[in-house]
Amino acid sequence: MAGAGSAARGTGRLRPLTALASPDDPRIDAYRVIKERDLVGRGGRFILEGRTVLDVALSPRNRFAVESLLIAESRADALAPLLAQTPADVPIYTASQPILDGITGFHIHRGLLGVGLRGDMPTAAQVVAGLPAEALVVVALGITNHDNAGGIMRNAAAFGADAALFDFASCDPLYRKAIRVSVGGSLVVPFAREGTAHDLLDLLGANGFELVALSPAGAVELSHLARAPRTAVLLGAEGPGLPADVMARARTVRIAMKGDFDSLNVATTSGITLHALTNFT
């Protein structure tokens, strides 16, 4: 069936699939040996992985275009409902599990991958210019861990943050693992990643944002914080935390903990803070 169109079986809904007979097929070059740092720089693509992420990617919430899907042959039936949602102009490639693993250089969890296209990413200034008069923005400064970047984007999506800004020292929310940990939040929340912490603080200050810096040494406890109409929540890396010169420019806020173990994961910190500052009840 190499290169021929087949169809999703057993569903009554036909969706053409393109079966691959070789891991070297040039049509799936974007999936080849997924080295994220390489891929990120190459043609503006990123990797979508797993059912939950693809569900978001194929929904109207996704801000990015999907270029193609690549699935394990054995999963075609189980994934038929998802594949039926896939726009007709998005090719769906299928391959046996060994060919799949050969293409990507690692074992594909649950046999479902996609490639997304960054397109024209907005600048931080464009993201901020697009915000409403009342807005909540999450700002990640020096967050280099992909799990944490993904966790922050998951929480930003869950609590409806209007945007996220990452400084250039932070990792990319579109890294494969960050997207996976975000369960698709990286595709939903408008974000930009650029510049230094102070570049981003300058931008936010000029646009009327109150800067709220989360730190165990913060002056105000979170539950006593009244949210300004425009609020930016600043998060630093675990360990070093936010630099003193960032803290000096912000209202500093702490999450009260038991005295002898004041240690929270930064993604958890974002969740606690966003829950405290939002109200969907």
Added chain:
Amino acid sequence: MAGAGSAARGTGRLRPLTALASPDDPRIDAYRVIKERDLVGRGGRFILEGRTVLDVALSPRNRFAVESLLIAESRADALAPLLAQTPADVPIYTASQPILDGITGFHIHRGLLGVGLRGDMPTAAQVVAGLPAEALVVVALGITNHDNAGGIMRNAAAFGADAALFDFASCDPLYRKAIRVSVGGSLVVPFAREGTAHDLLDLLGANGFELVALSPAGAVELSHLARAPRTAVLLGAEGPGLPADVMARARTVRIAMKGDFDSLNVATTSGITLHALTNFT
């Protein structure tokens, strides 16, 4: 220097170190090819990894005995303050990085490991019997992911939960990775892991605990929940969540989110909930 005692250098504080010349030295059998599932069943030991965890392990907060430490030779100077805190009867082994990696079968991050001893673990009934009249307990049901188990223990420690109970379907908070993610919280918060969800609910109910089940379908929003003097927070696995028969026995509570992306990580859920139910301000 094989087998001979040397000493931490450059600190003025002498602490005998035992240098190893071979990965096959029987004195460090406990570290050999750290397969966690094997180790957990073998002699009641568990693995401590990295500086933050060892700091907690060597502090009075740790509820477990430390059997030995194993460090990379190259780290002896940098770790001298930590080693000086190590009780005299706890042997400290040193080895070159290749020998270290040969012992453990994987690369030792930052060159610092320890072995802890479970000793006589309390039963769930003993843990509950030891609680004060006002108490907050975290209950993990079917949490099989080590990151999440560790994250829950980290938050339990940070917010001063009095105990944690894990059903037997959950993973062990003393797995290597769970301890690491907990940044030592697994060593601090009294816990037991046994039985079914209903066994644990029976025990808590008989001891006057209000059962609070976290679920996106919960009847009460978290910020409207008044905490009973004895409260047990029930957490289920992401995806399936808590089973209906557990929900039926509990007061159900939700964390309000934006409607179209109601998805939180379970460790983050524990952090948001414990923050809402505790007050250290």
